[in-house]
Amino acid sequence: MMMKLSYLLLAGLTNGSVYGLIGLSLSIIYGSSRVINFAQGEFVMLGAMTAVMFLATLALPWPVALVLVAVVAIVAALGLDHGVYRPLVRRKAEPLTIMIGTLAAAIIIYGIALLVWGPEQKFVPPILSLAPIRFGFLMTNAQQLAIIAMFFGFLVATWFLLYRTRFGLSIRATGVNPRVALLMGIRSERIVQFSFMYSAFVSGMAGLMIGPLLGGQIGMGLLLTVKGFMAAILGGLGSPFAAAAGGLAIGLMEAFMAGYGTSLYAEPAIFVLILLVLIVRPYGLLGDYEAERR
Amino acid sequence: MTANSPPRPTLAPVIFILVLGALLPFLLQSGFHMRLAMLIWIYAILSMGFNLLYGYTGQISLGQPAFYAIGAYGFAMLQVKLGWGPVPSFIGTLVVCAVVAVLIGLPLLRLRTHYLAMATLAFMLIQHGIANRWIGFTGGQSGIAIVPLQWGGETIGRTGLYFVVLGMAAAVLLLHDFLVRSHVGRAMQAIRDDETAAAALGVHVVKYKLRILVLSAVIAGVAGVCFTLTSLRVDPSLSEFHVLVSMLTIVVVGGLGTRFGPILGSVVVVLLPQVLTGFGELETIVYGAFILVFLLFLPHGLSSLIERRDFLAAFKARKPAGTGKEAAE
Amino acid sequence: MTETILKVEGATRRFGGLVAVNAVSFEIGKGMACGLIGPNGAGKSTMFDLITGVRPVSAGDIWFKGQRMTNAPAHARSPMGMARTFQIVRLFRGLSVLENVMLGLHPRFADGIIRALLGGKARAAQETATRARAMEMLDFVGLADRADARIEEMTLGQLRLVDIARALALGPDLLMLDEPAAGLNDAETDNLGVMLERLRKQGLSMLLVEHDVDFIMNACDRIVVMDRGTKIADDVPARVRTDPKVISAYIGQRAAHAAH
Known part of the structure; x- marks a missing residue:
């Protein structure tokens, strides 16, 4: 009994942390650019797959691999910003057109990954031990604990960034009104670039850490993007923290529905739940009026 | 003396497209080519529904593939499970699509842009989940098979089937074209461009959005029925993500909110993979890059190269701006 | 006065604690051109939105051609004969x-x-x-x-x-114009004035919200002045021009501007 509860709780928290980090990433990009990034899950996939390359294929020491994974994710983000976002914004494209542009970027990233890694599922070597650890009735392992710790670490880092730095103030101002922010001397293109880089870093790290538990496969990005959307919508796209909380909630619901109900309907049931939330609270459980202004 | 009003768009291009479509079976030899031609029409139907909803009315629904699948499943299930004939099944399926669209639309159309997109995406995933997992009802992964369409006790051949699909596409094309050239089309575009101003001119914004959502769901259902007719089998792949990507690509490549964008786009999108097989492993990358190139360099799609109005506008824009200033002085 | 076409009775609009329009009443007679002026933040635009149904009133009533339309949705007002233009052109x-x-x-x-x-x-x-x-x-x-x-x-x-x-x-029976001269150059403003004069001669009832006081003084038969959400004057242009309350409202604004 307790074993099962413990297992489900930790599995839910672990997956939920990843969904939450994707939701947080999406929310940061949305906040600065009003664009939903369909390629966000691809950053997670890149994190997991480059981990395979650097840790297993090239057998680099993990601190080096970690830095290289971050570099790859950030380079991909820069490509997305300079290759898709900026050119489209300069051509005065609508936010929804830019969203379709990020979808094209996701397809391109997937295509590149297909060339590099092929379609097979890969084993992603864990950085930390998967050996069981016991806390009373809780059974876990170091990798799971690290993922949950990373989730809270990124929450604190994001909060610090947004509310305790000048840069964060600029990000928030750009989100409220890019024109006014520009008048105040804030270059919104730089802010958007930073938000792409930061969110790619967060998602890439999430991929590196969750890879050993989910397995690395180049098609994993899409489902993670969708879960991130749902996290952001459930919590509220307007706030990175609400979106992160939404991810945790989805992870836990998924685990418990699969554990105590039937795993067959866990996913559809969650989407139904999210639809119901949207109907009752159009801007998410923790969302506010902010979202109403497009 | 009132000046003459500018010429109105005519039906000529619609007739041209349909005549071309009717000649196709006599030009194509292999069954494979005929299947591609039918697929072009099916995707064109699906995309015309989406074009009305997003291109003209500005309401994005990523749930269109779900209605496509509901249409396909409904048509198969009414025949197989209830033993209805093809015609009652066809009508029944469209009614089901309309009812589901009303139920989805009433709460969701309050949402805007990204929220509407995400919510309708959730709807698509629910539909996909049910199709995949409620095995007793939908047949799960293996889906449901139906018997071929018959006429006078004989099975309709491939060419006959092509004309059935072409007939459906013609009906949808004429409807699409009639609407966008009528006062309904003006009201739709008004809602897309500025809801407040549209309401001030007496357009009932909420009612129109719901009507167009229902209509586009029914049109997606028609596309689904055509799919079932031609493939004789339905399975969960109907509402897989690649269908959504194809639909979005079609409207972007053809031109959002244009009269013939969906048709031009589906010709390209259906034939493109045939061309891209030459790229081998690069196929996916080229496909993604292709969408991006269109978004960047031809944001109004292939239609902007063809439609007369855009030609004229481009021509006028090149002339030195004279009339504007004179009138103001 | 002739037949009344628009009657605003105690119209009030609150945004949270802020009262943007406070119990304003006025009437427009058939064939009359009525101006609605006031310094920035007087509540003119909100008043306009209340009449056209873009926003609901918090209290009070709007009557049009003898019918109560306080709760009629925006899209139901144009078919009844109420037409409007937008300050920021919304074509x-x-x-x-x-x-x-x-x-x-x-x-x-x-x-x-x-x-x-x-x-x-x-x-x-x-x-x-x-x-x-x-x-x-x-x-x-x-x-x-x-x-x-x-x-x-x-x-x-x-x-x-x-x-x-x-x-x-x-x-329409009533044409409502929201700052029609805003952003226009002198030639364009003159052209617009000529146009409105023609409409007025045809007997069309009008309500003009305007910032440009000179423009509105020429174009209207009657002027309603608002300041900080309340009506402070409602009279013919000549008397409004010399009304001390109106002058102090505008001067107050100028003084506030100067202080900035």
């Missing part, structure tokens, strides 16, 4: 100039898609009549030769005229 970018004006006649069409499909010859004839009427309206504002132009090809002055043509298409 539909995807439609041509002519099509924009044709939308002004939208309420004449039978409602609904199925009715449109079954409309047959009657609908086709109506479409033709709508085009002709829209061309007439464009001719009236002097832009018939620009019928096929796109919105982005037009100057601001021309767009204001298209907006007016669109509002006039249905033959």
Whole structure:
């Protein structure tokens, strides 16, 4: 009994942390650019797959691999910003057109990954031990604990960034009104670039850490993007923290529905739940009026 | 003396497209080519529904593939499970699509842009989940098979089937074209461009959005029925993500909110993979890059190269701006 | 006074704790051109939104042609004969100039898609009549030769005229203009003044919200002045011009500006 509860709780928290980090990433990009990034899950996939390359294929020491994974994710983000976002914004494209542009970027990233890694599922070597650890009735392992710790670490880092730095103030101002922010001397293109880089870093790290538990496969990005959307919508796209909380909630619901109900309907049931939330609270459980202004 | 009003768009291009479509079976030899031609029409139907909803009315629904699948499943299930004939099944399926669209639309159309997109995406995933997992009802992964369409006790051949699909596409094309050239089309575009101003001119914004959502769901259902007719089998792949990507690509490549964008786009999108097989492993990358190139360099799609109005506008824009200033002085 | 066309009774609008419009009442008689002026933040635009139904009133009533329309939705007001223009020109970018004006006649069409499909010859004839009427309206504002132009090809002055043509298409009983002269150069403002004078001579009732005091003094028979949400004057232009309360309201604003 307790074993099962413990297992489900930790599995839910672990997956939920990843969904939450994707939701947080999406929310940061949305906040600065009003664009939903369909390629966000691809950053997670890149994190997991480059981990395979650097840790297993090239057998680099993990601190080096970690830095290289971050570099790859950030380079991909820069490509997305300079290759898709900026050119489209300069051509005065609508936010929804830019969203379709990020979808094209996701397809391109997937295509590149297909060339590099092929379609097979890969084993992603864990950085930390998967050996069981016991806390009373809780059974876990170091990798799971690290993922949950990373989730809270990124929450604190994001909060610090947004509310305790000048840069964060600029990000928030750009989100409220890019024109006014520009008048105040804030270059919104730089802010958007930073938000792409930061969110790619967060998602890439999430991929590196969750890879050993989910397995690395180049098609994993899409489902993670969708879960991130749902996290952001459930919590509220307007706030990175609400979106992160939404991810945790989805992870836990998924685990418990699969554990105590039937795993067959866990996913559809969650989407139904999210639809119901949207109907009752159009801007998410923790969302506010902010979202109403497009 | 009132000046003459500018010429109105005519039906000529619609007739041209349909005549071309009717000649196709006599030009194509292999069954494979005929299947591609039918697929072009099916995707064109699906995309015309989406074009009305997003291109003209500005309401994005990523749930269109779900209605496509509901249409396909409904048509198969009414025949197989209830033993209805093809015609009652066809009508029944469209009614089901309309009812589901009303139920989805009433709460969701309050949402805007990204929220509407995400919510309708959730709807698509629910539909996909049910199709995949409620095995007793939908047949799960293996889906449901139906018997071929018959006429006078004989099975309709491939060419006959092509004309059935072409007939459906013609009906949808004429409807699409009639609407966008009528006062309904003006009201739709008004809602897309500025809801407040549209309401001030007496357009009932909420009612129109719901009507167009229902209509586009029914049109997606028609596309689904055509799919079932031609493939004789339905399975969960109907509402897989690649269908959504194809639909979005079609409207972007053809031109959002244009009269013939969906048709031009589906010709390209259906034939493109045939061309891209030459790229081998690069196929996916080229496909993604292709969408991006269109978004960047031809944001109004292939239609902007063809439609007369855009030609004229481009021509006028090149002339030195004279009339504007004179009138103001 | 002649027949009343618009009656605003104690209209109030609160935004949270802020009272943007506070129990304002006034009337517009048939054939009258009424101005609504006031310093920045007086509540003119909110008043305009309340009358056109863009925002609901918190309290009070709006009567139009003897009918209570306090709770009528925005889209129900234009078919009744209430037409408006927008301060920031809100023409539909995807439609041509002519099509924009044709939308002004939208309420004449039978409602609904199925009715449109079954409309047959009657609908086709109506479409033709709508085009002709829209061309007439464009001719009236002097832009018939620009019928096929796109919105982005037009100057601001021309767009204001298209907006007016669109509002006039249905033959309204009351034309409401939200700062029609804002952003126009002198020549364009004069042209607009001539246009409004012609409409006034035709006996059209009008409500003008305006910032440009000189423009409104010439264009109106009667002027309502608002300051900080309340009505402070309601009289003929000559007396409003010398009303000490009005002067102090405007001077107060100028002083506030100077202090900045």
